[in-house]
Amino acid sequence: MAGHGDGATRRDFLYIALGGMGAVGGLAAAWPFVSQMNPSKDVLALSSIEVDISGIEVGQSIKASWRGKPVFIRHRTPEEVAEARAVPLDDLPDPQPDQERVKAGRDEWLIMVGVCTHFGCIPLGQQGEYGGWFCPCHGSHYDTSGRIRKGPAPRNLDVPHYEFLDDNTVKIG
Amino acid sequence: MALFQGNNPIVKWVEYRLPIFSFIDAHLIDYPAPKNLNYWYNFGSIAGIMLVLQIVTGVVLAMHYTPHADLAFDSVEHIMRDVNYGWLLRYMHANGASFFFIAVYIHLFRGLYYGSYKSPRELLWWMGIIILLLMMASAFMGYVLPWGQMSFWGATVITNLFSALPWIGEPIVTWLWGGFAVDNPTLNRFYSLHYLLPFVIFGVVFLHLWALHHRKSNNPLGIDIKGPQDTIPFHPYYTVKDVLGLAVFGILFSLVLFFAPNALGEVDNYIKADPLVTPEHIVPEWYFLPFYAILRAIPHKLLGVIAMFGSILVLFILPWLDTSRVRSATFRPVYKLLFWVFVVDCIVLGYIGANPPQGAFLIWGRICTAIYFLFFIPVLPLVGWFERPKPLPTSIAEAVLAKSGGGMPEGAAAAPEGRG
Secondary structure: OOOOOOOOOHHHHHHHHHHHHHHHHHHHHHHHHHHOOOOOHHHHHOOOEEEEOOOOOOOOEEEEEEOOEEEEEEEOOHHHHHHHHHOOHHHOOOOOOHHHHOOOOOOOEEEEEOOOOOOOOOOEEOOOOOOOEEEOOOOEEEOOOOOEEEOOOOOOOOOOOEEEEEOOEEEEO | OOHHHOOOHHHHHHHHHOOHHHHHHHHHHOOEEEOOOOHHHHHHHHHHHHHHHHHHHHHHHHOOOOOOOOOHHHHHHHHHHOOOOHHHHHHHHHHHHHHHHHHHHHHHHHHHHHOOOOOOOHHHHHHHHHHHHHHHHHHHHHHHOOOEHHHHHHHHHHHHHHHHOOOOHHHHHHHHHOOOOOOHHHHHHHHHHHHHHHHHHHHHHHHHHHHHHHHOOOOOOOOOOOOHHHEEEHHHHHHHHHHHHHHHHHHHHHHHHHHOOOOOOOHHHHOEOOOOOOOOOOOOOHHHHHHHHHHHHOOOHHHHHHHHHHHHHHHHHHHHHOOOOOOOHHHOHHHHHHHHHHHHHHHHHHHHHOOOOOHHHHHHHHHHHHHHHHHHHHHHHHHHHHOOOOOOOOOHHHHHHHHOOOOOOOOOOOOOOOOO
């Protein structure tokens, strides 16, 4: 055949062009089949909730359901806040001061996603070695600020995006 | 005389167009199998029959089950209480999964003992590992379908394994869930995939058998077939042997099925899934316990996940880790000892996996995890070099004749190389 010196032929070029276009087209065609598994629009639409916190006394907590997950809303006692703030940051596997985990001026309200950062179980409140939360699945201990202190979990309990609409209402998400 | 060689005109007509009769003859009737296969070789066919049983019971259960987070739990109770023989079909399916794993694990350890993974059967071994992985995925997703507490929290913990991956972990988990937690979209896709995967397994089983019949079965002596004197036809010898083994296996299955159908399950799964409450004590089904123990033995999330998957994936390189040229453990005194250490190690890991990771369980979990991996690297490659194997018989036929007495009264000569 009519060679080009380097041995490549017109047919070689056509094979590569066909293969390349086939690969691009195949990936493009595969994308809808992958993407369909991501959250659908109705699931995404349920992205925020408003919770009335007026009935939660000091030392009480509630669980609200947000995006299918529990959100812990705890009205902390002054002792719990003091305990959380007395811990040196060097003692924490995931160092973060308590002040960063609450809204300034509302330091008694601790709001976090109640899902263990290890494998997703729901920790039990006011248990464990640090008076915070304890995950029964694989034994992670969290303190009164929801920070990981002991056990296999890698991170502190997540704090969701939230804001106080007024003194009695918090909007999560 | 094989059926297809006869003069039946219909058989001849079909055979000319689709050689199905000669195919059956070549692979199930006149197929030459080693003379010396023992009862440990029954578990491949038993596993195949359990796969068929799971597909048949699963297809009929799907006629009564409703894959929706609000209705699934009740539809399973509907199967148990209202559907004719629904209790039987569901218990067959649930316990059938356990017995499928029993058969496959024995089959796997048999391959490990007799060196069935070695050349030229590496791809045959790979197909087997792929089948095991697909079985695990199917079993996990099937366990989610009743939407009980263990279903829900098992699904949560196992899908969260992927969150250990840096950067891509969280998006992958959201993608798997189809939401921000395990919920109805998760249940729906698991149902779809749980229905699909057994047929994928069926396809890989076909490749597994293709490779098997291409290079023929290994045998307890681990030496090659040298001629017709080393083989017997599959039918009637091994069809009958397989049927007898299946009958015994079926009796054991029936004992559990009819007298202790919930013995292998968790009571918590009779409580409907509650996304806001985790059960006190989460354990997977028994067939996952050794891997769960390995996961929990390592106090680091990502490394624990890597170790757990690695404990199965290491089997892929086993044919190259084992440097010994001798296949069967019968002739490998050191490997034989190590094999039994490994078996005990796996059982102990299973026991540890069922218990909370505290105190002695945590320490022993770590010791057994270390033994598990040390068995593969570096012990197996080293043993292959240092071990002095016993002399191999020259042929299967010679060993079989020597074992059966060679003229002496039957049973007089207990073969010293027999399995102890």
